[in-house]
Amino acid sequence: MRRAPSLLVLAALVVVAGCGGGTPQLTVSPAQAAEPVSGASQIVLEITNDGDGDDALIAAETDAAVSVEIHLTEVDDDGRATMLEQDEAELPAGETVRFRPGGLHLMMIAPDDDVQVGGTFPVTLEFERSDPITVDAEVVDLLDLAEPDAAEEDLDPDA
Numbered sequence: 001m002r003r004a005p006s007l008l009v010l011a012a013l014v015v016v017a018g019c020g021g022g023t024p025q026l027t028v029s030p031a032q033a034a035e036p037v038s039g040a041s042q043i044v045l046e047i048t049n050d051g052d053g054d055d056a057l058i059a060a061e062t063d064a065a066v067s068v069e070i071h072l073t074e075v076d077d078d079g080r081a082t083m084l085e086q087d088e089a090e091l092p093a094g095e096t097v098r099f100r101p102g103g104l105h106l107m108m109i110a111p112d113d114d115v116q117v118g119g120t121f122p123v124t125l126e127f128e129r130s131d132p133i134t135v136d137a138e139v140v141d142l143l144d145l146a147e148p149d150a151a152e153e154d155l156d157p158d159a
């Protein structure tokens with residue numbers, strides 16, 4: 001029973017995707033956040049789009065910090081890492097996008113004093129097309145923040 005509401009059609013036109021304007025279907029993994037260091041902290045999670053239409057993460061917010069920014073870490077030729085703020089993060093149909101240290105990540109700016117190891121707080125993710133999703137982030141020691149689960153879904157059917 002899938003009627004295409006005109007809003008979705010519009011959104012698909014705006015996205016100009018190669019994916020024929022299907023419907024995105026997002027799920028978000030359990031989230032973790034690093035213990036804050038010098039006024040910032042990363043949120044680690046994965047977003048899977050099992051639908052047949054592309055989507056994009058356009059914002060994230062939480063009461064536990066002043067703001068949450070979408071960052072991409074890039075390493076230049078001298079091995080210097082810099083973080084570039086992104087307007088959005090693409091969530092292509094059929095793919096899982098991982099937000100984690102060293103790549104695409106979510107960075108809380110000026111987290112609360114409440115953001116301490118063992119605590120949890122809600123984070124709301126906002127998307128270009130899908131409804132917002134709220135997940136709980138568990139605060140862990142920075143060193144425990146490595147990879148959520150070993151690589152299992154990095155299969156990229158020859159994009």
Ligand SMILES: [Cu+2]
Binds near residue numbers: 071105107
């Ligand atoms: Cu960052």
